[in-house]
Amino acid sequence: MQKIILDMSAPNYEVGPLVVLSNRLPFILKRDDAGNLVRKASAGGLVTAVAPVVVRCKGCWVGWPGIHLQDLSEPIPESDSNDNTPTAGLLSKQVVPVNIEREMFNQYYNGCCNGAFWPLFHSMPDRAVFLAENWKAYSQVNQFFANRAIDALKALDQTSQIPLVWIHDYHLMLAANTVRQGAEEANLPCKLGFFLHIPFPPWDIFRLFPWDDEVLQGVLGKSVNQSSTKVILGVDRLDYTKGLVHRLKAFERLLEVHPEHIEKVTLLQIAVPSRTDVKEYQDLKEEVDQLVGHINGRFTTPNWSPIRYIYGCVGQEELAAFYRDAAVALVTPLRDGMNLVAKEFVACRVKDPGVLIVSPFAGAGETMLEALVVNPYEINDAASVLHRALTMPEDERQVRMHHLRRRERLNDVNHWMHSFLKAMGSIVNGDEVIQSTMLPMTAEDFEYLASYIGEYSRLALLLDYDGTLAPIAPHPDLAVLPAETKRVLEKLVNTPDIYVAIVSGRNVNNVKNMVGIEGITYAGNHGLEIIHPDGTKFVHPMPTEFEGKVRNLLKALQEEVCHDGAWVENKGALLTFHYRETPVPLRAELAEKARKLMIENGFSAGKAHCALEARPPVQWDKGRASIYILRTAFGVDWSERVKVIYAGDDVTDEDAMRALKGMAATFLVTVSPSVRTAADRRLPSTDAIIALLKWVENYMSSRSLRKGVVPGNVKLEVSFVSEPQEVSNK
Known part of the structure; x- marks a missing residue:
């Protein structure tokens, strides 16, 4: 040019x-x-x-x-x-x-x-x-x-x-x-x-x-x-433990549910022959061959085939080129050891950021925190994660891949050998190897937060409102911010190097009025509306026909399901159908009818606490909003200069916890010890949030004088999250 x-x-x-x-x-x-x-x-x-x-x-x-x-x-x-x-x-x-x-x-x-x-x-x-x-x-x-x-x-x-x-x-x-x-x-x-x-x-x-x-x-x-096609790459031995059949079915479901990817996405599956003389493996090859043929026969167009299947070995240079050019890498075994494919993919992403999807049943999934995690047995969920990976904005891809590459540069094969030999007592005079365990937190675990925040980094606190800062109430107007919580928030806002944002499902003006503290960034409707401390406002663009659809849905909900204590809240960009006050035997039927009305009118139906939220058809949630807030406040390199603490209590906060995985200390407020969550740790109540915020305020305000000594005068009941289970609908 x-x-x-x-x-x-x-x-x-x-x-x-x-x-x-x-x-x-x-x-x-x-x-x-x-x-x-x-x-x-x-x-x-x-x-x-x-x-x-x-x-x-x-x-x-x-x-x-x-x-x-x-x-x-x-x-x-x-x-x-x-x-x-x-x-x-x-x-x-x-x-x-x-x-x-x-x-x-x-x-x-x-x-x-x-x-x-x-x-x-x-x-x-x-x-x-x-x-x-x-x-x-x-x-x-x-x-x-x-x-x-x-x-x-x-x-x-x-x-x-x-x-x-x-x-x-x-x-x-x-x-x-x-x-x-x-x-x-x-x-x-x-x-x-x-x-x-x-x-x-x-x-x-x-x-x-x-x-x-x-x-x-x-x-x-x-x-x-x-060819404008994105490549999803899978590299595996042809073994039943690798989950190839499940992967192919998830890709087929992706094309069914999201036909916009047809002619724009190709699955490149490399299957290296293994134990070819064993009948079970011969049967697996035949099943994979037939499934590939079925999917290609179903979706192929004159200019495109959905799956490119390579049965054989691929040289290192060619494989590195595949890693470099793929938009998404799928490492989704049903059960596996470390699985170095995930690490090889990250090592080859020198320029363009790709997205890594890993199975929780691969060893790599435990340490590669910025990857998207998916259970390969859950075909629908796997298809949804694939869609998220293919449509992930570049800024999020860059942040995730940057952290993945940095970790893999440190935790290379030499680090692995050193760690093992040291654990076996074969290294007497070596550098200390820091190891983490998934045990209940004690007072000593405050050192984790102190070491995470450090002595010089700025700290961003991103907090949900209902169920996090304020206890859940029968009606939104009754969910008042406790006086003690408000006092500590006011101190935090006025503490050097602390930035506070409240990311809520409420209308942005409503949550700002409920908190009533200046100097805070308020995000409402899960980030569709954001008011910055200087008064500037961000509103996510909506389709032209959106306002008419909101009116139609509001009318339909009011006429058909607003009875027996159920009611609809108009938040402007969102509508929320509340049924907390509905008798328990009637809740399921009313909620299902409301869900169908939302979908019929072009909205998605998101679960909340005894409520359903009609969300507009835009790719925006608390995760995207959190990254936008951090980029706006600290610049594109925020992840290099700012430490982040995020706390929330329900499934809408999981979007933020997933988006910030590996880039923030995340807390889920829940009484359940077996909750399935992307959060790092669990807090049992809003009282624990107050204790956490007090500790943060104490730590940050005295950081310059403390010289690394962590105050221990505040106790906080928290525990690590163990094996994932389903999120309870509280």
């Missing part, structure tokens, strides 16, 4: 062949009373500056003519003899109109360009609307423009200078890739230039656009892999 600077004050400078691509031609076509096409002047600095140059260099201008032409062969009229506009002298053969069907143009121009890019690029994301059909139209129209640019290149007079294709503005941010590819295929040498006429937004805002990577690839003129 080259930046072009034209000195318009120089009347006689030389310019090589030029093909200009802009949304509009430098004039508008209209019909006169006789129905003939005529040119009408078009205002704007681009036309004034560039049109005379196109005329002078005998170049071409590619653009939409301002009218939907029915007859594509209808000639473009020449300029009027009295024309004194900048386009005077621009011959019809230098004009390349792009004809676009009316509905597609509306989706491209009004839907994507003006409805999404314009507010987003002007840092007003709350006004932006992101719809897949608009993005599809935008991509297709950019393809049309690029194809017409290739036609224009072919028609240019051959000269000694290489032509320049100059693409303008946010309407055509994808065109460069197709122009480059088409020019190479037609052996048409050209230079590419792109000029954006509006501000480019900060990364924290731009990344909200679901197809941000494609846009960046386009404006940089970097060709995207034309």
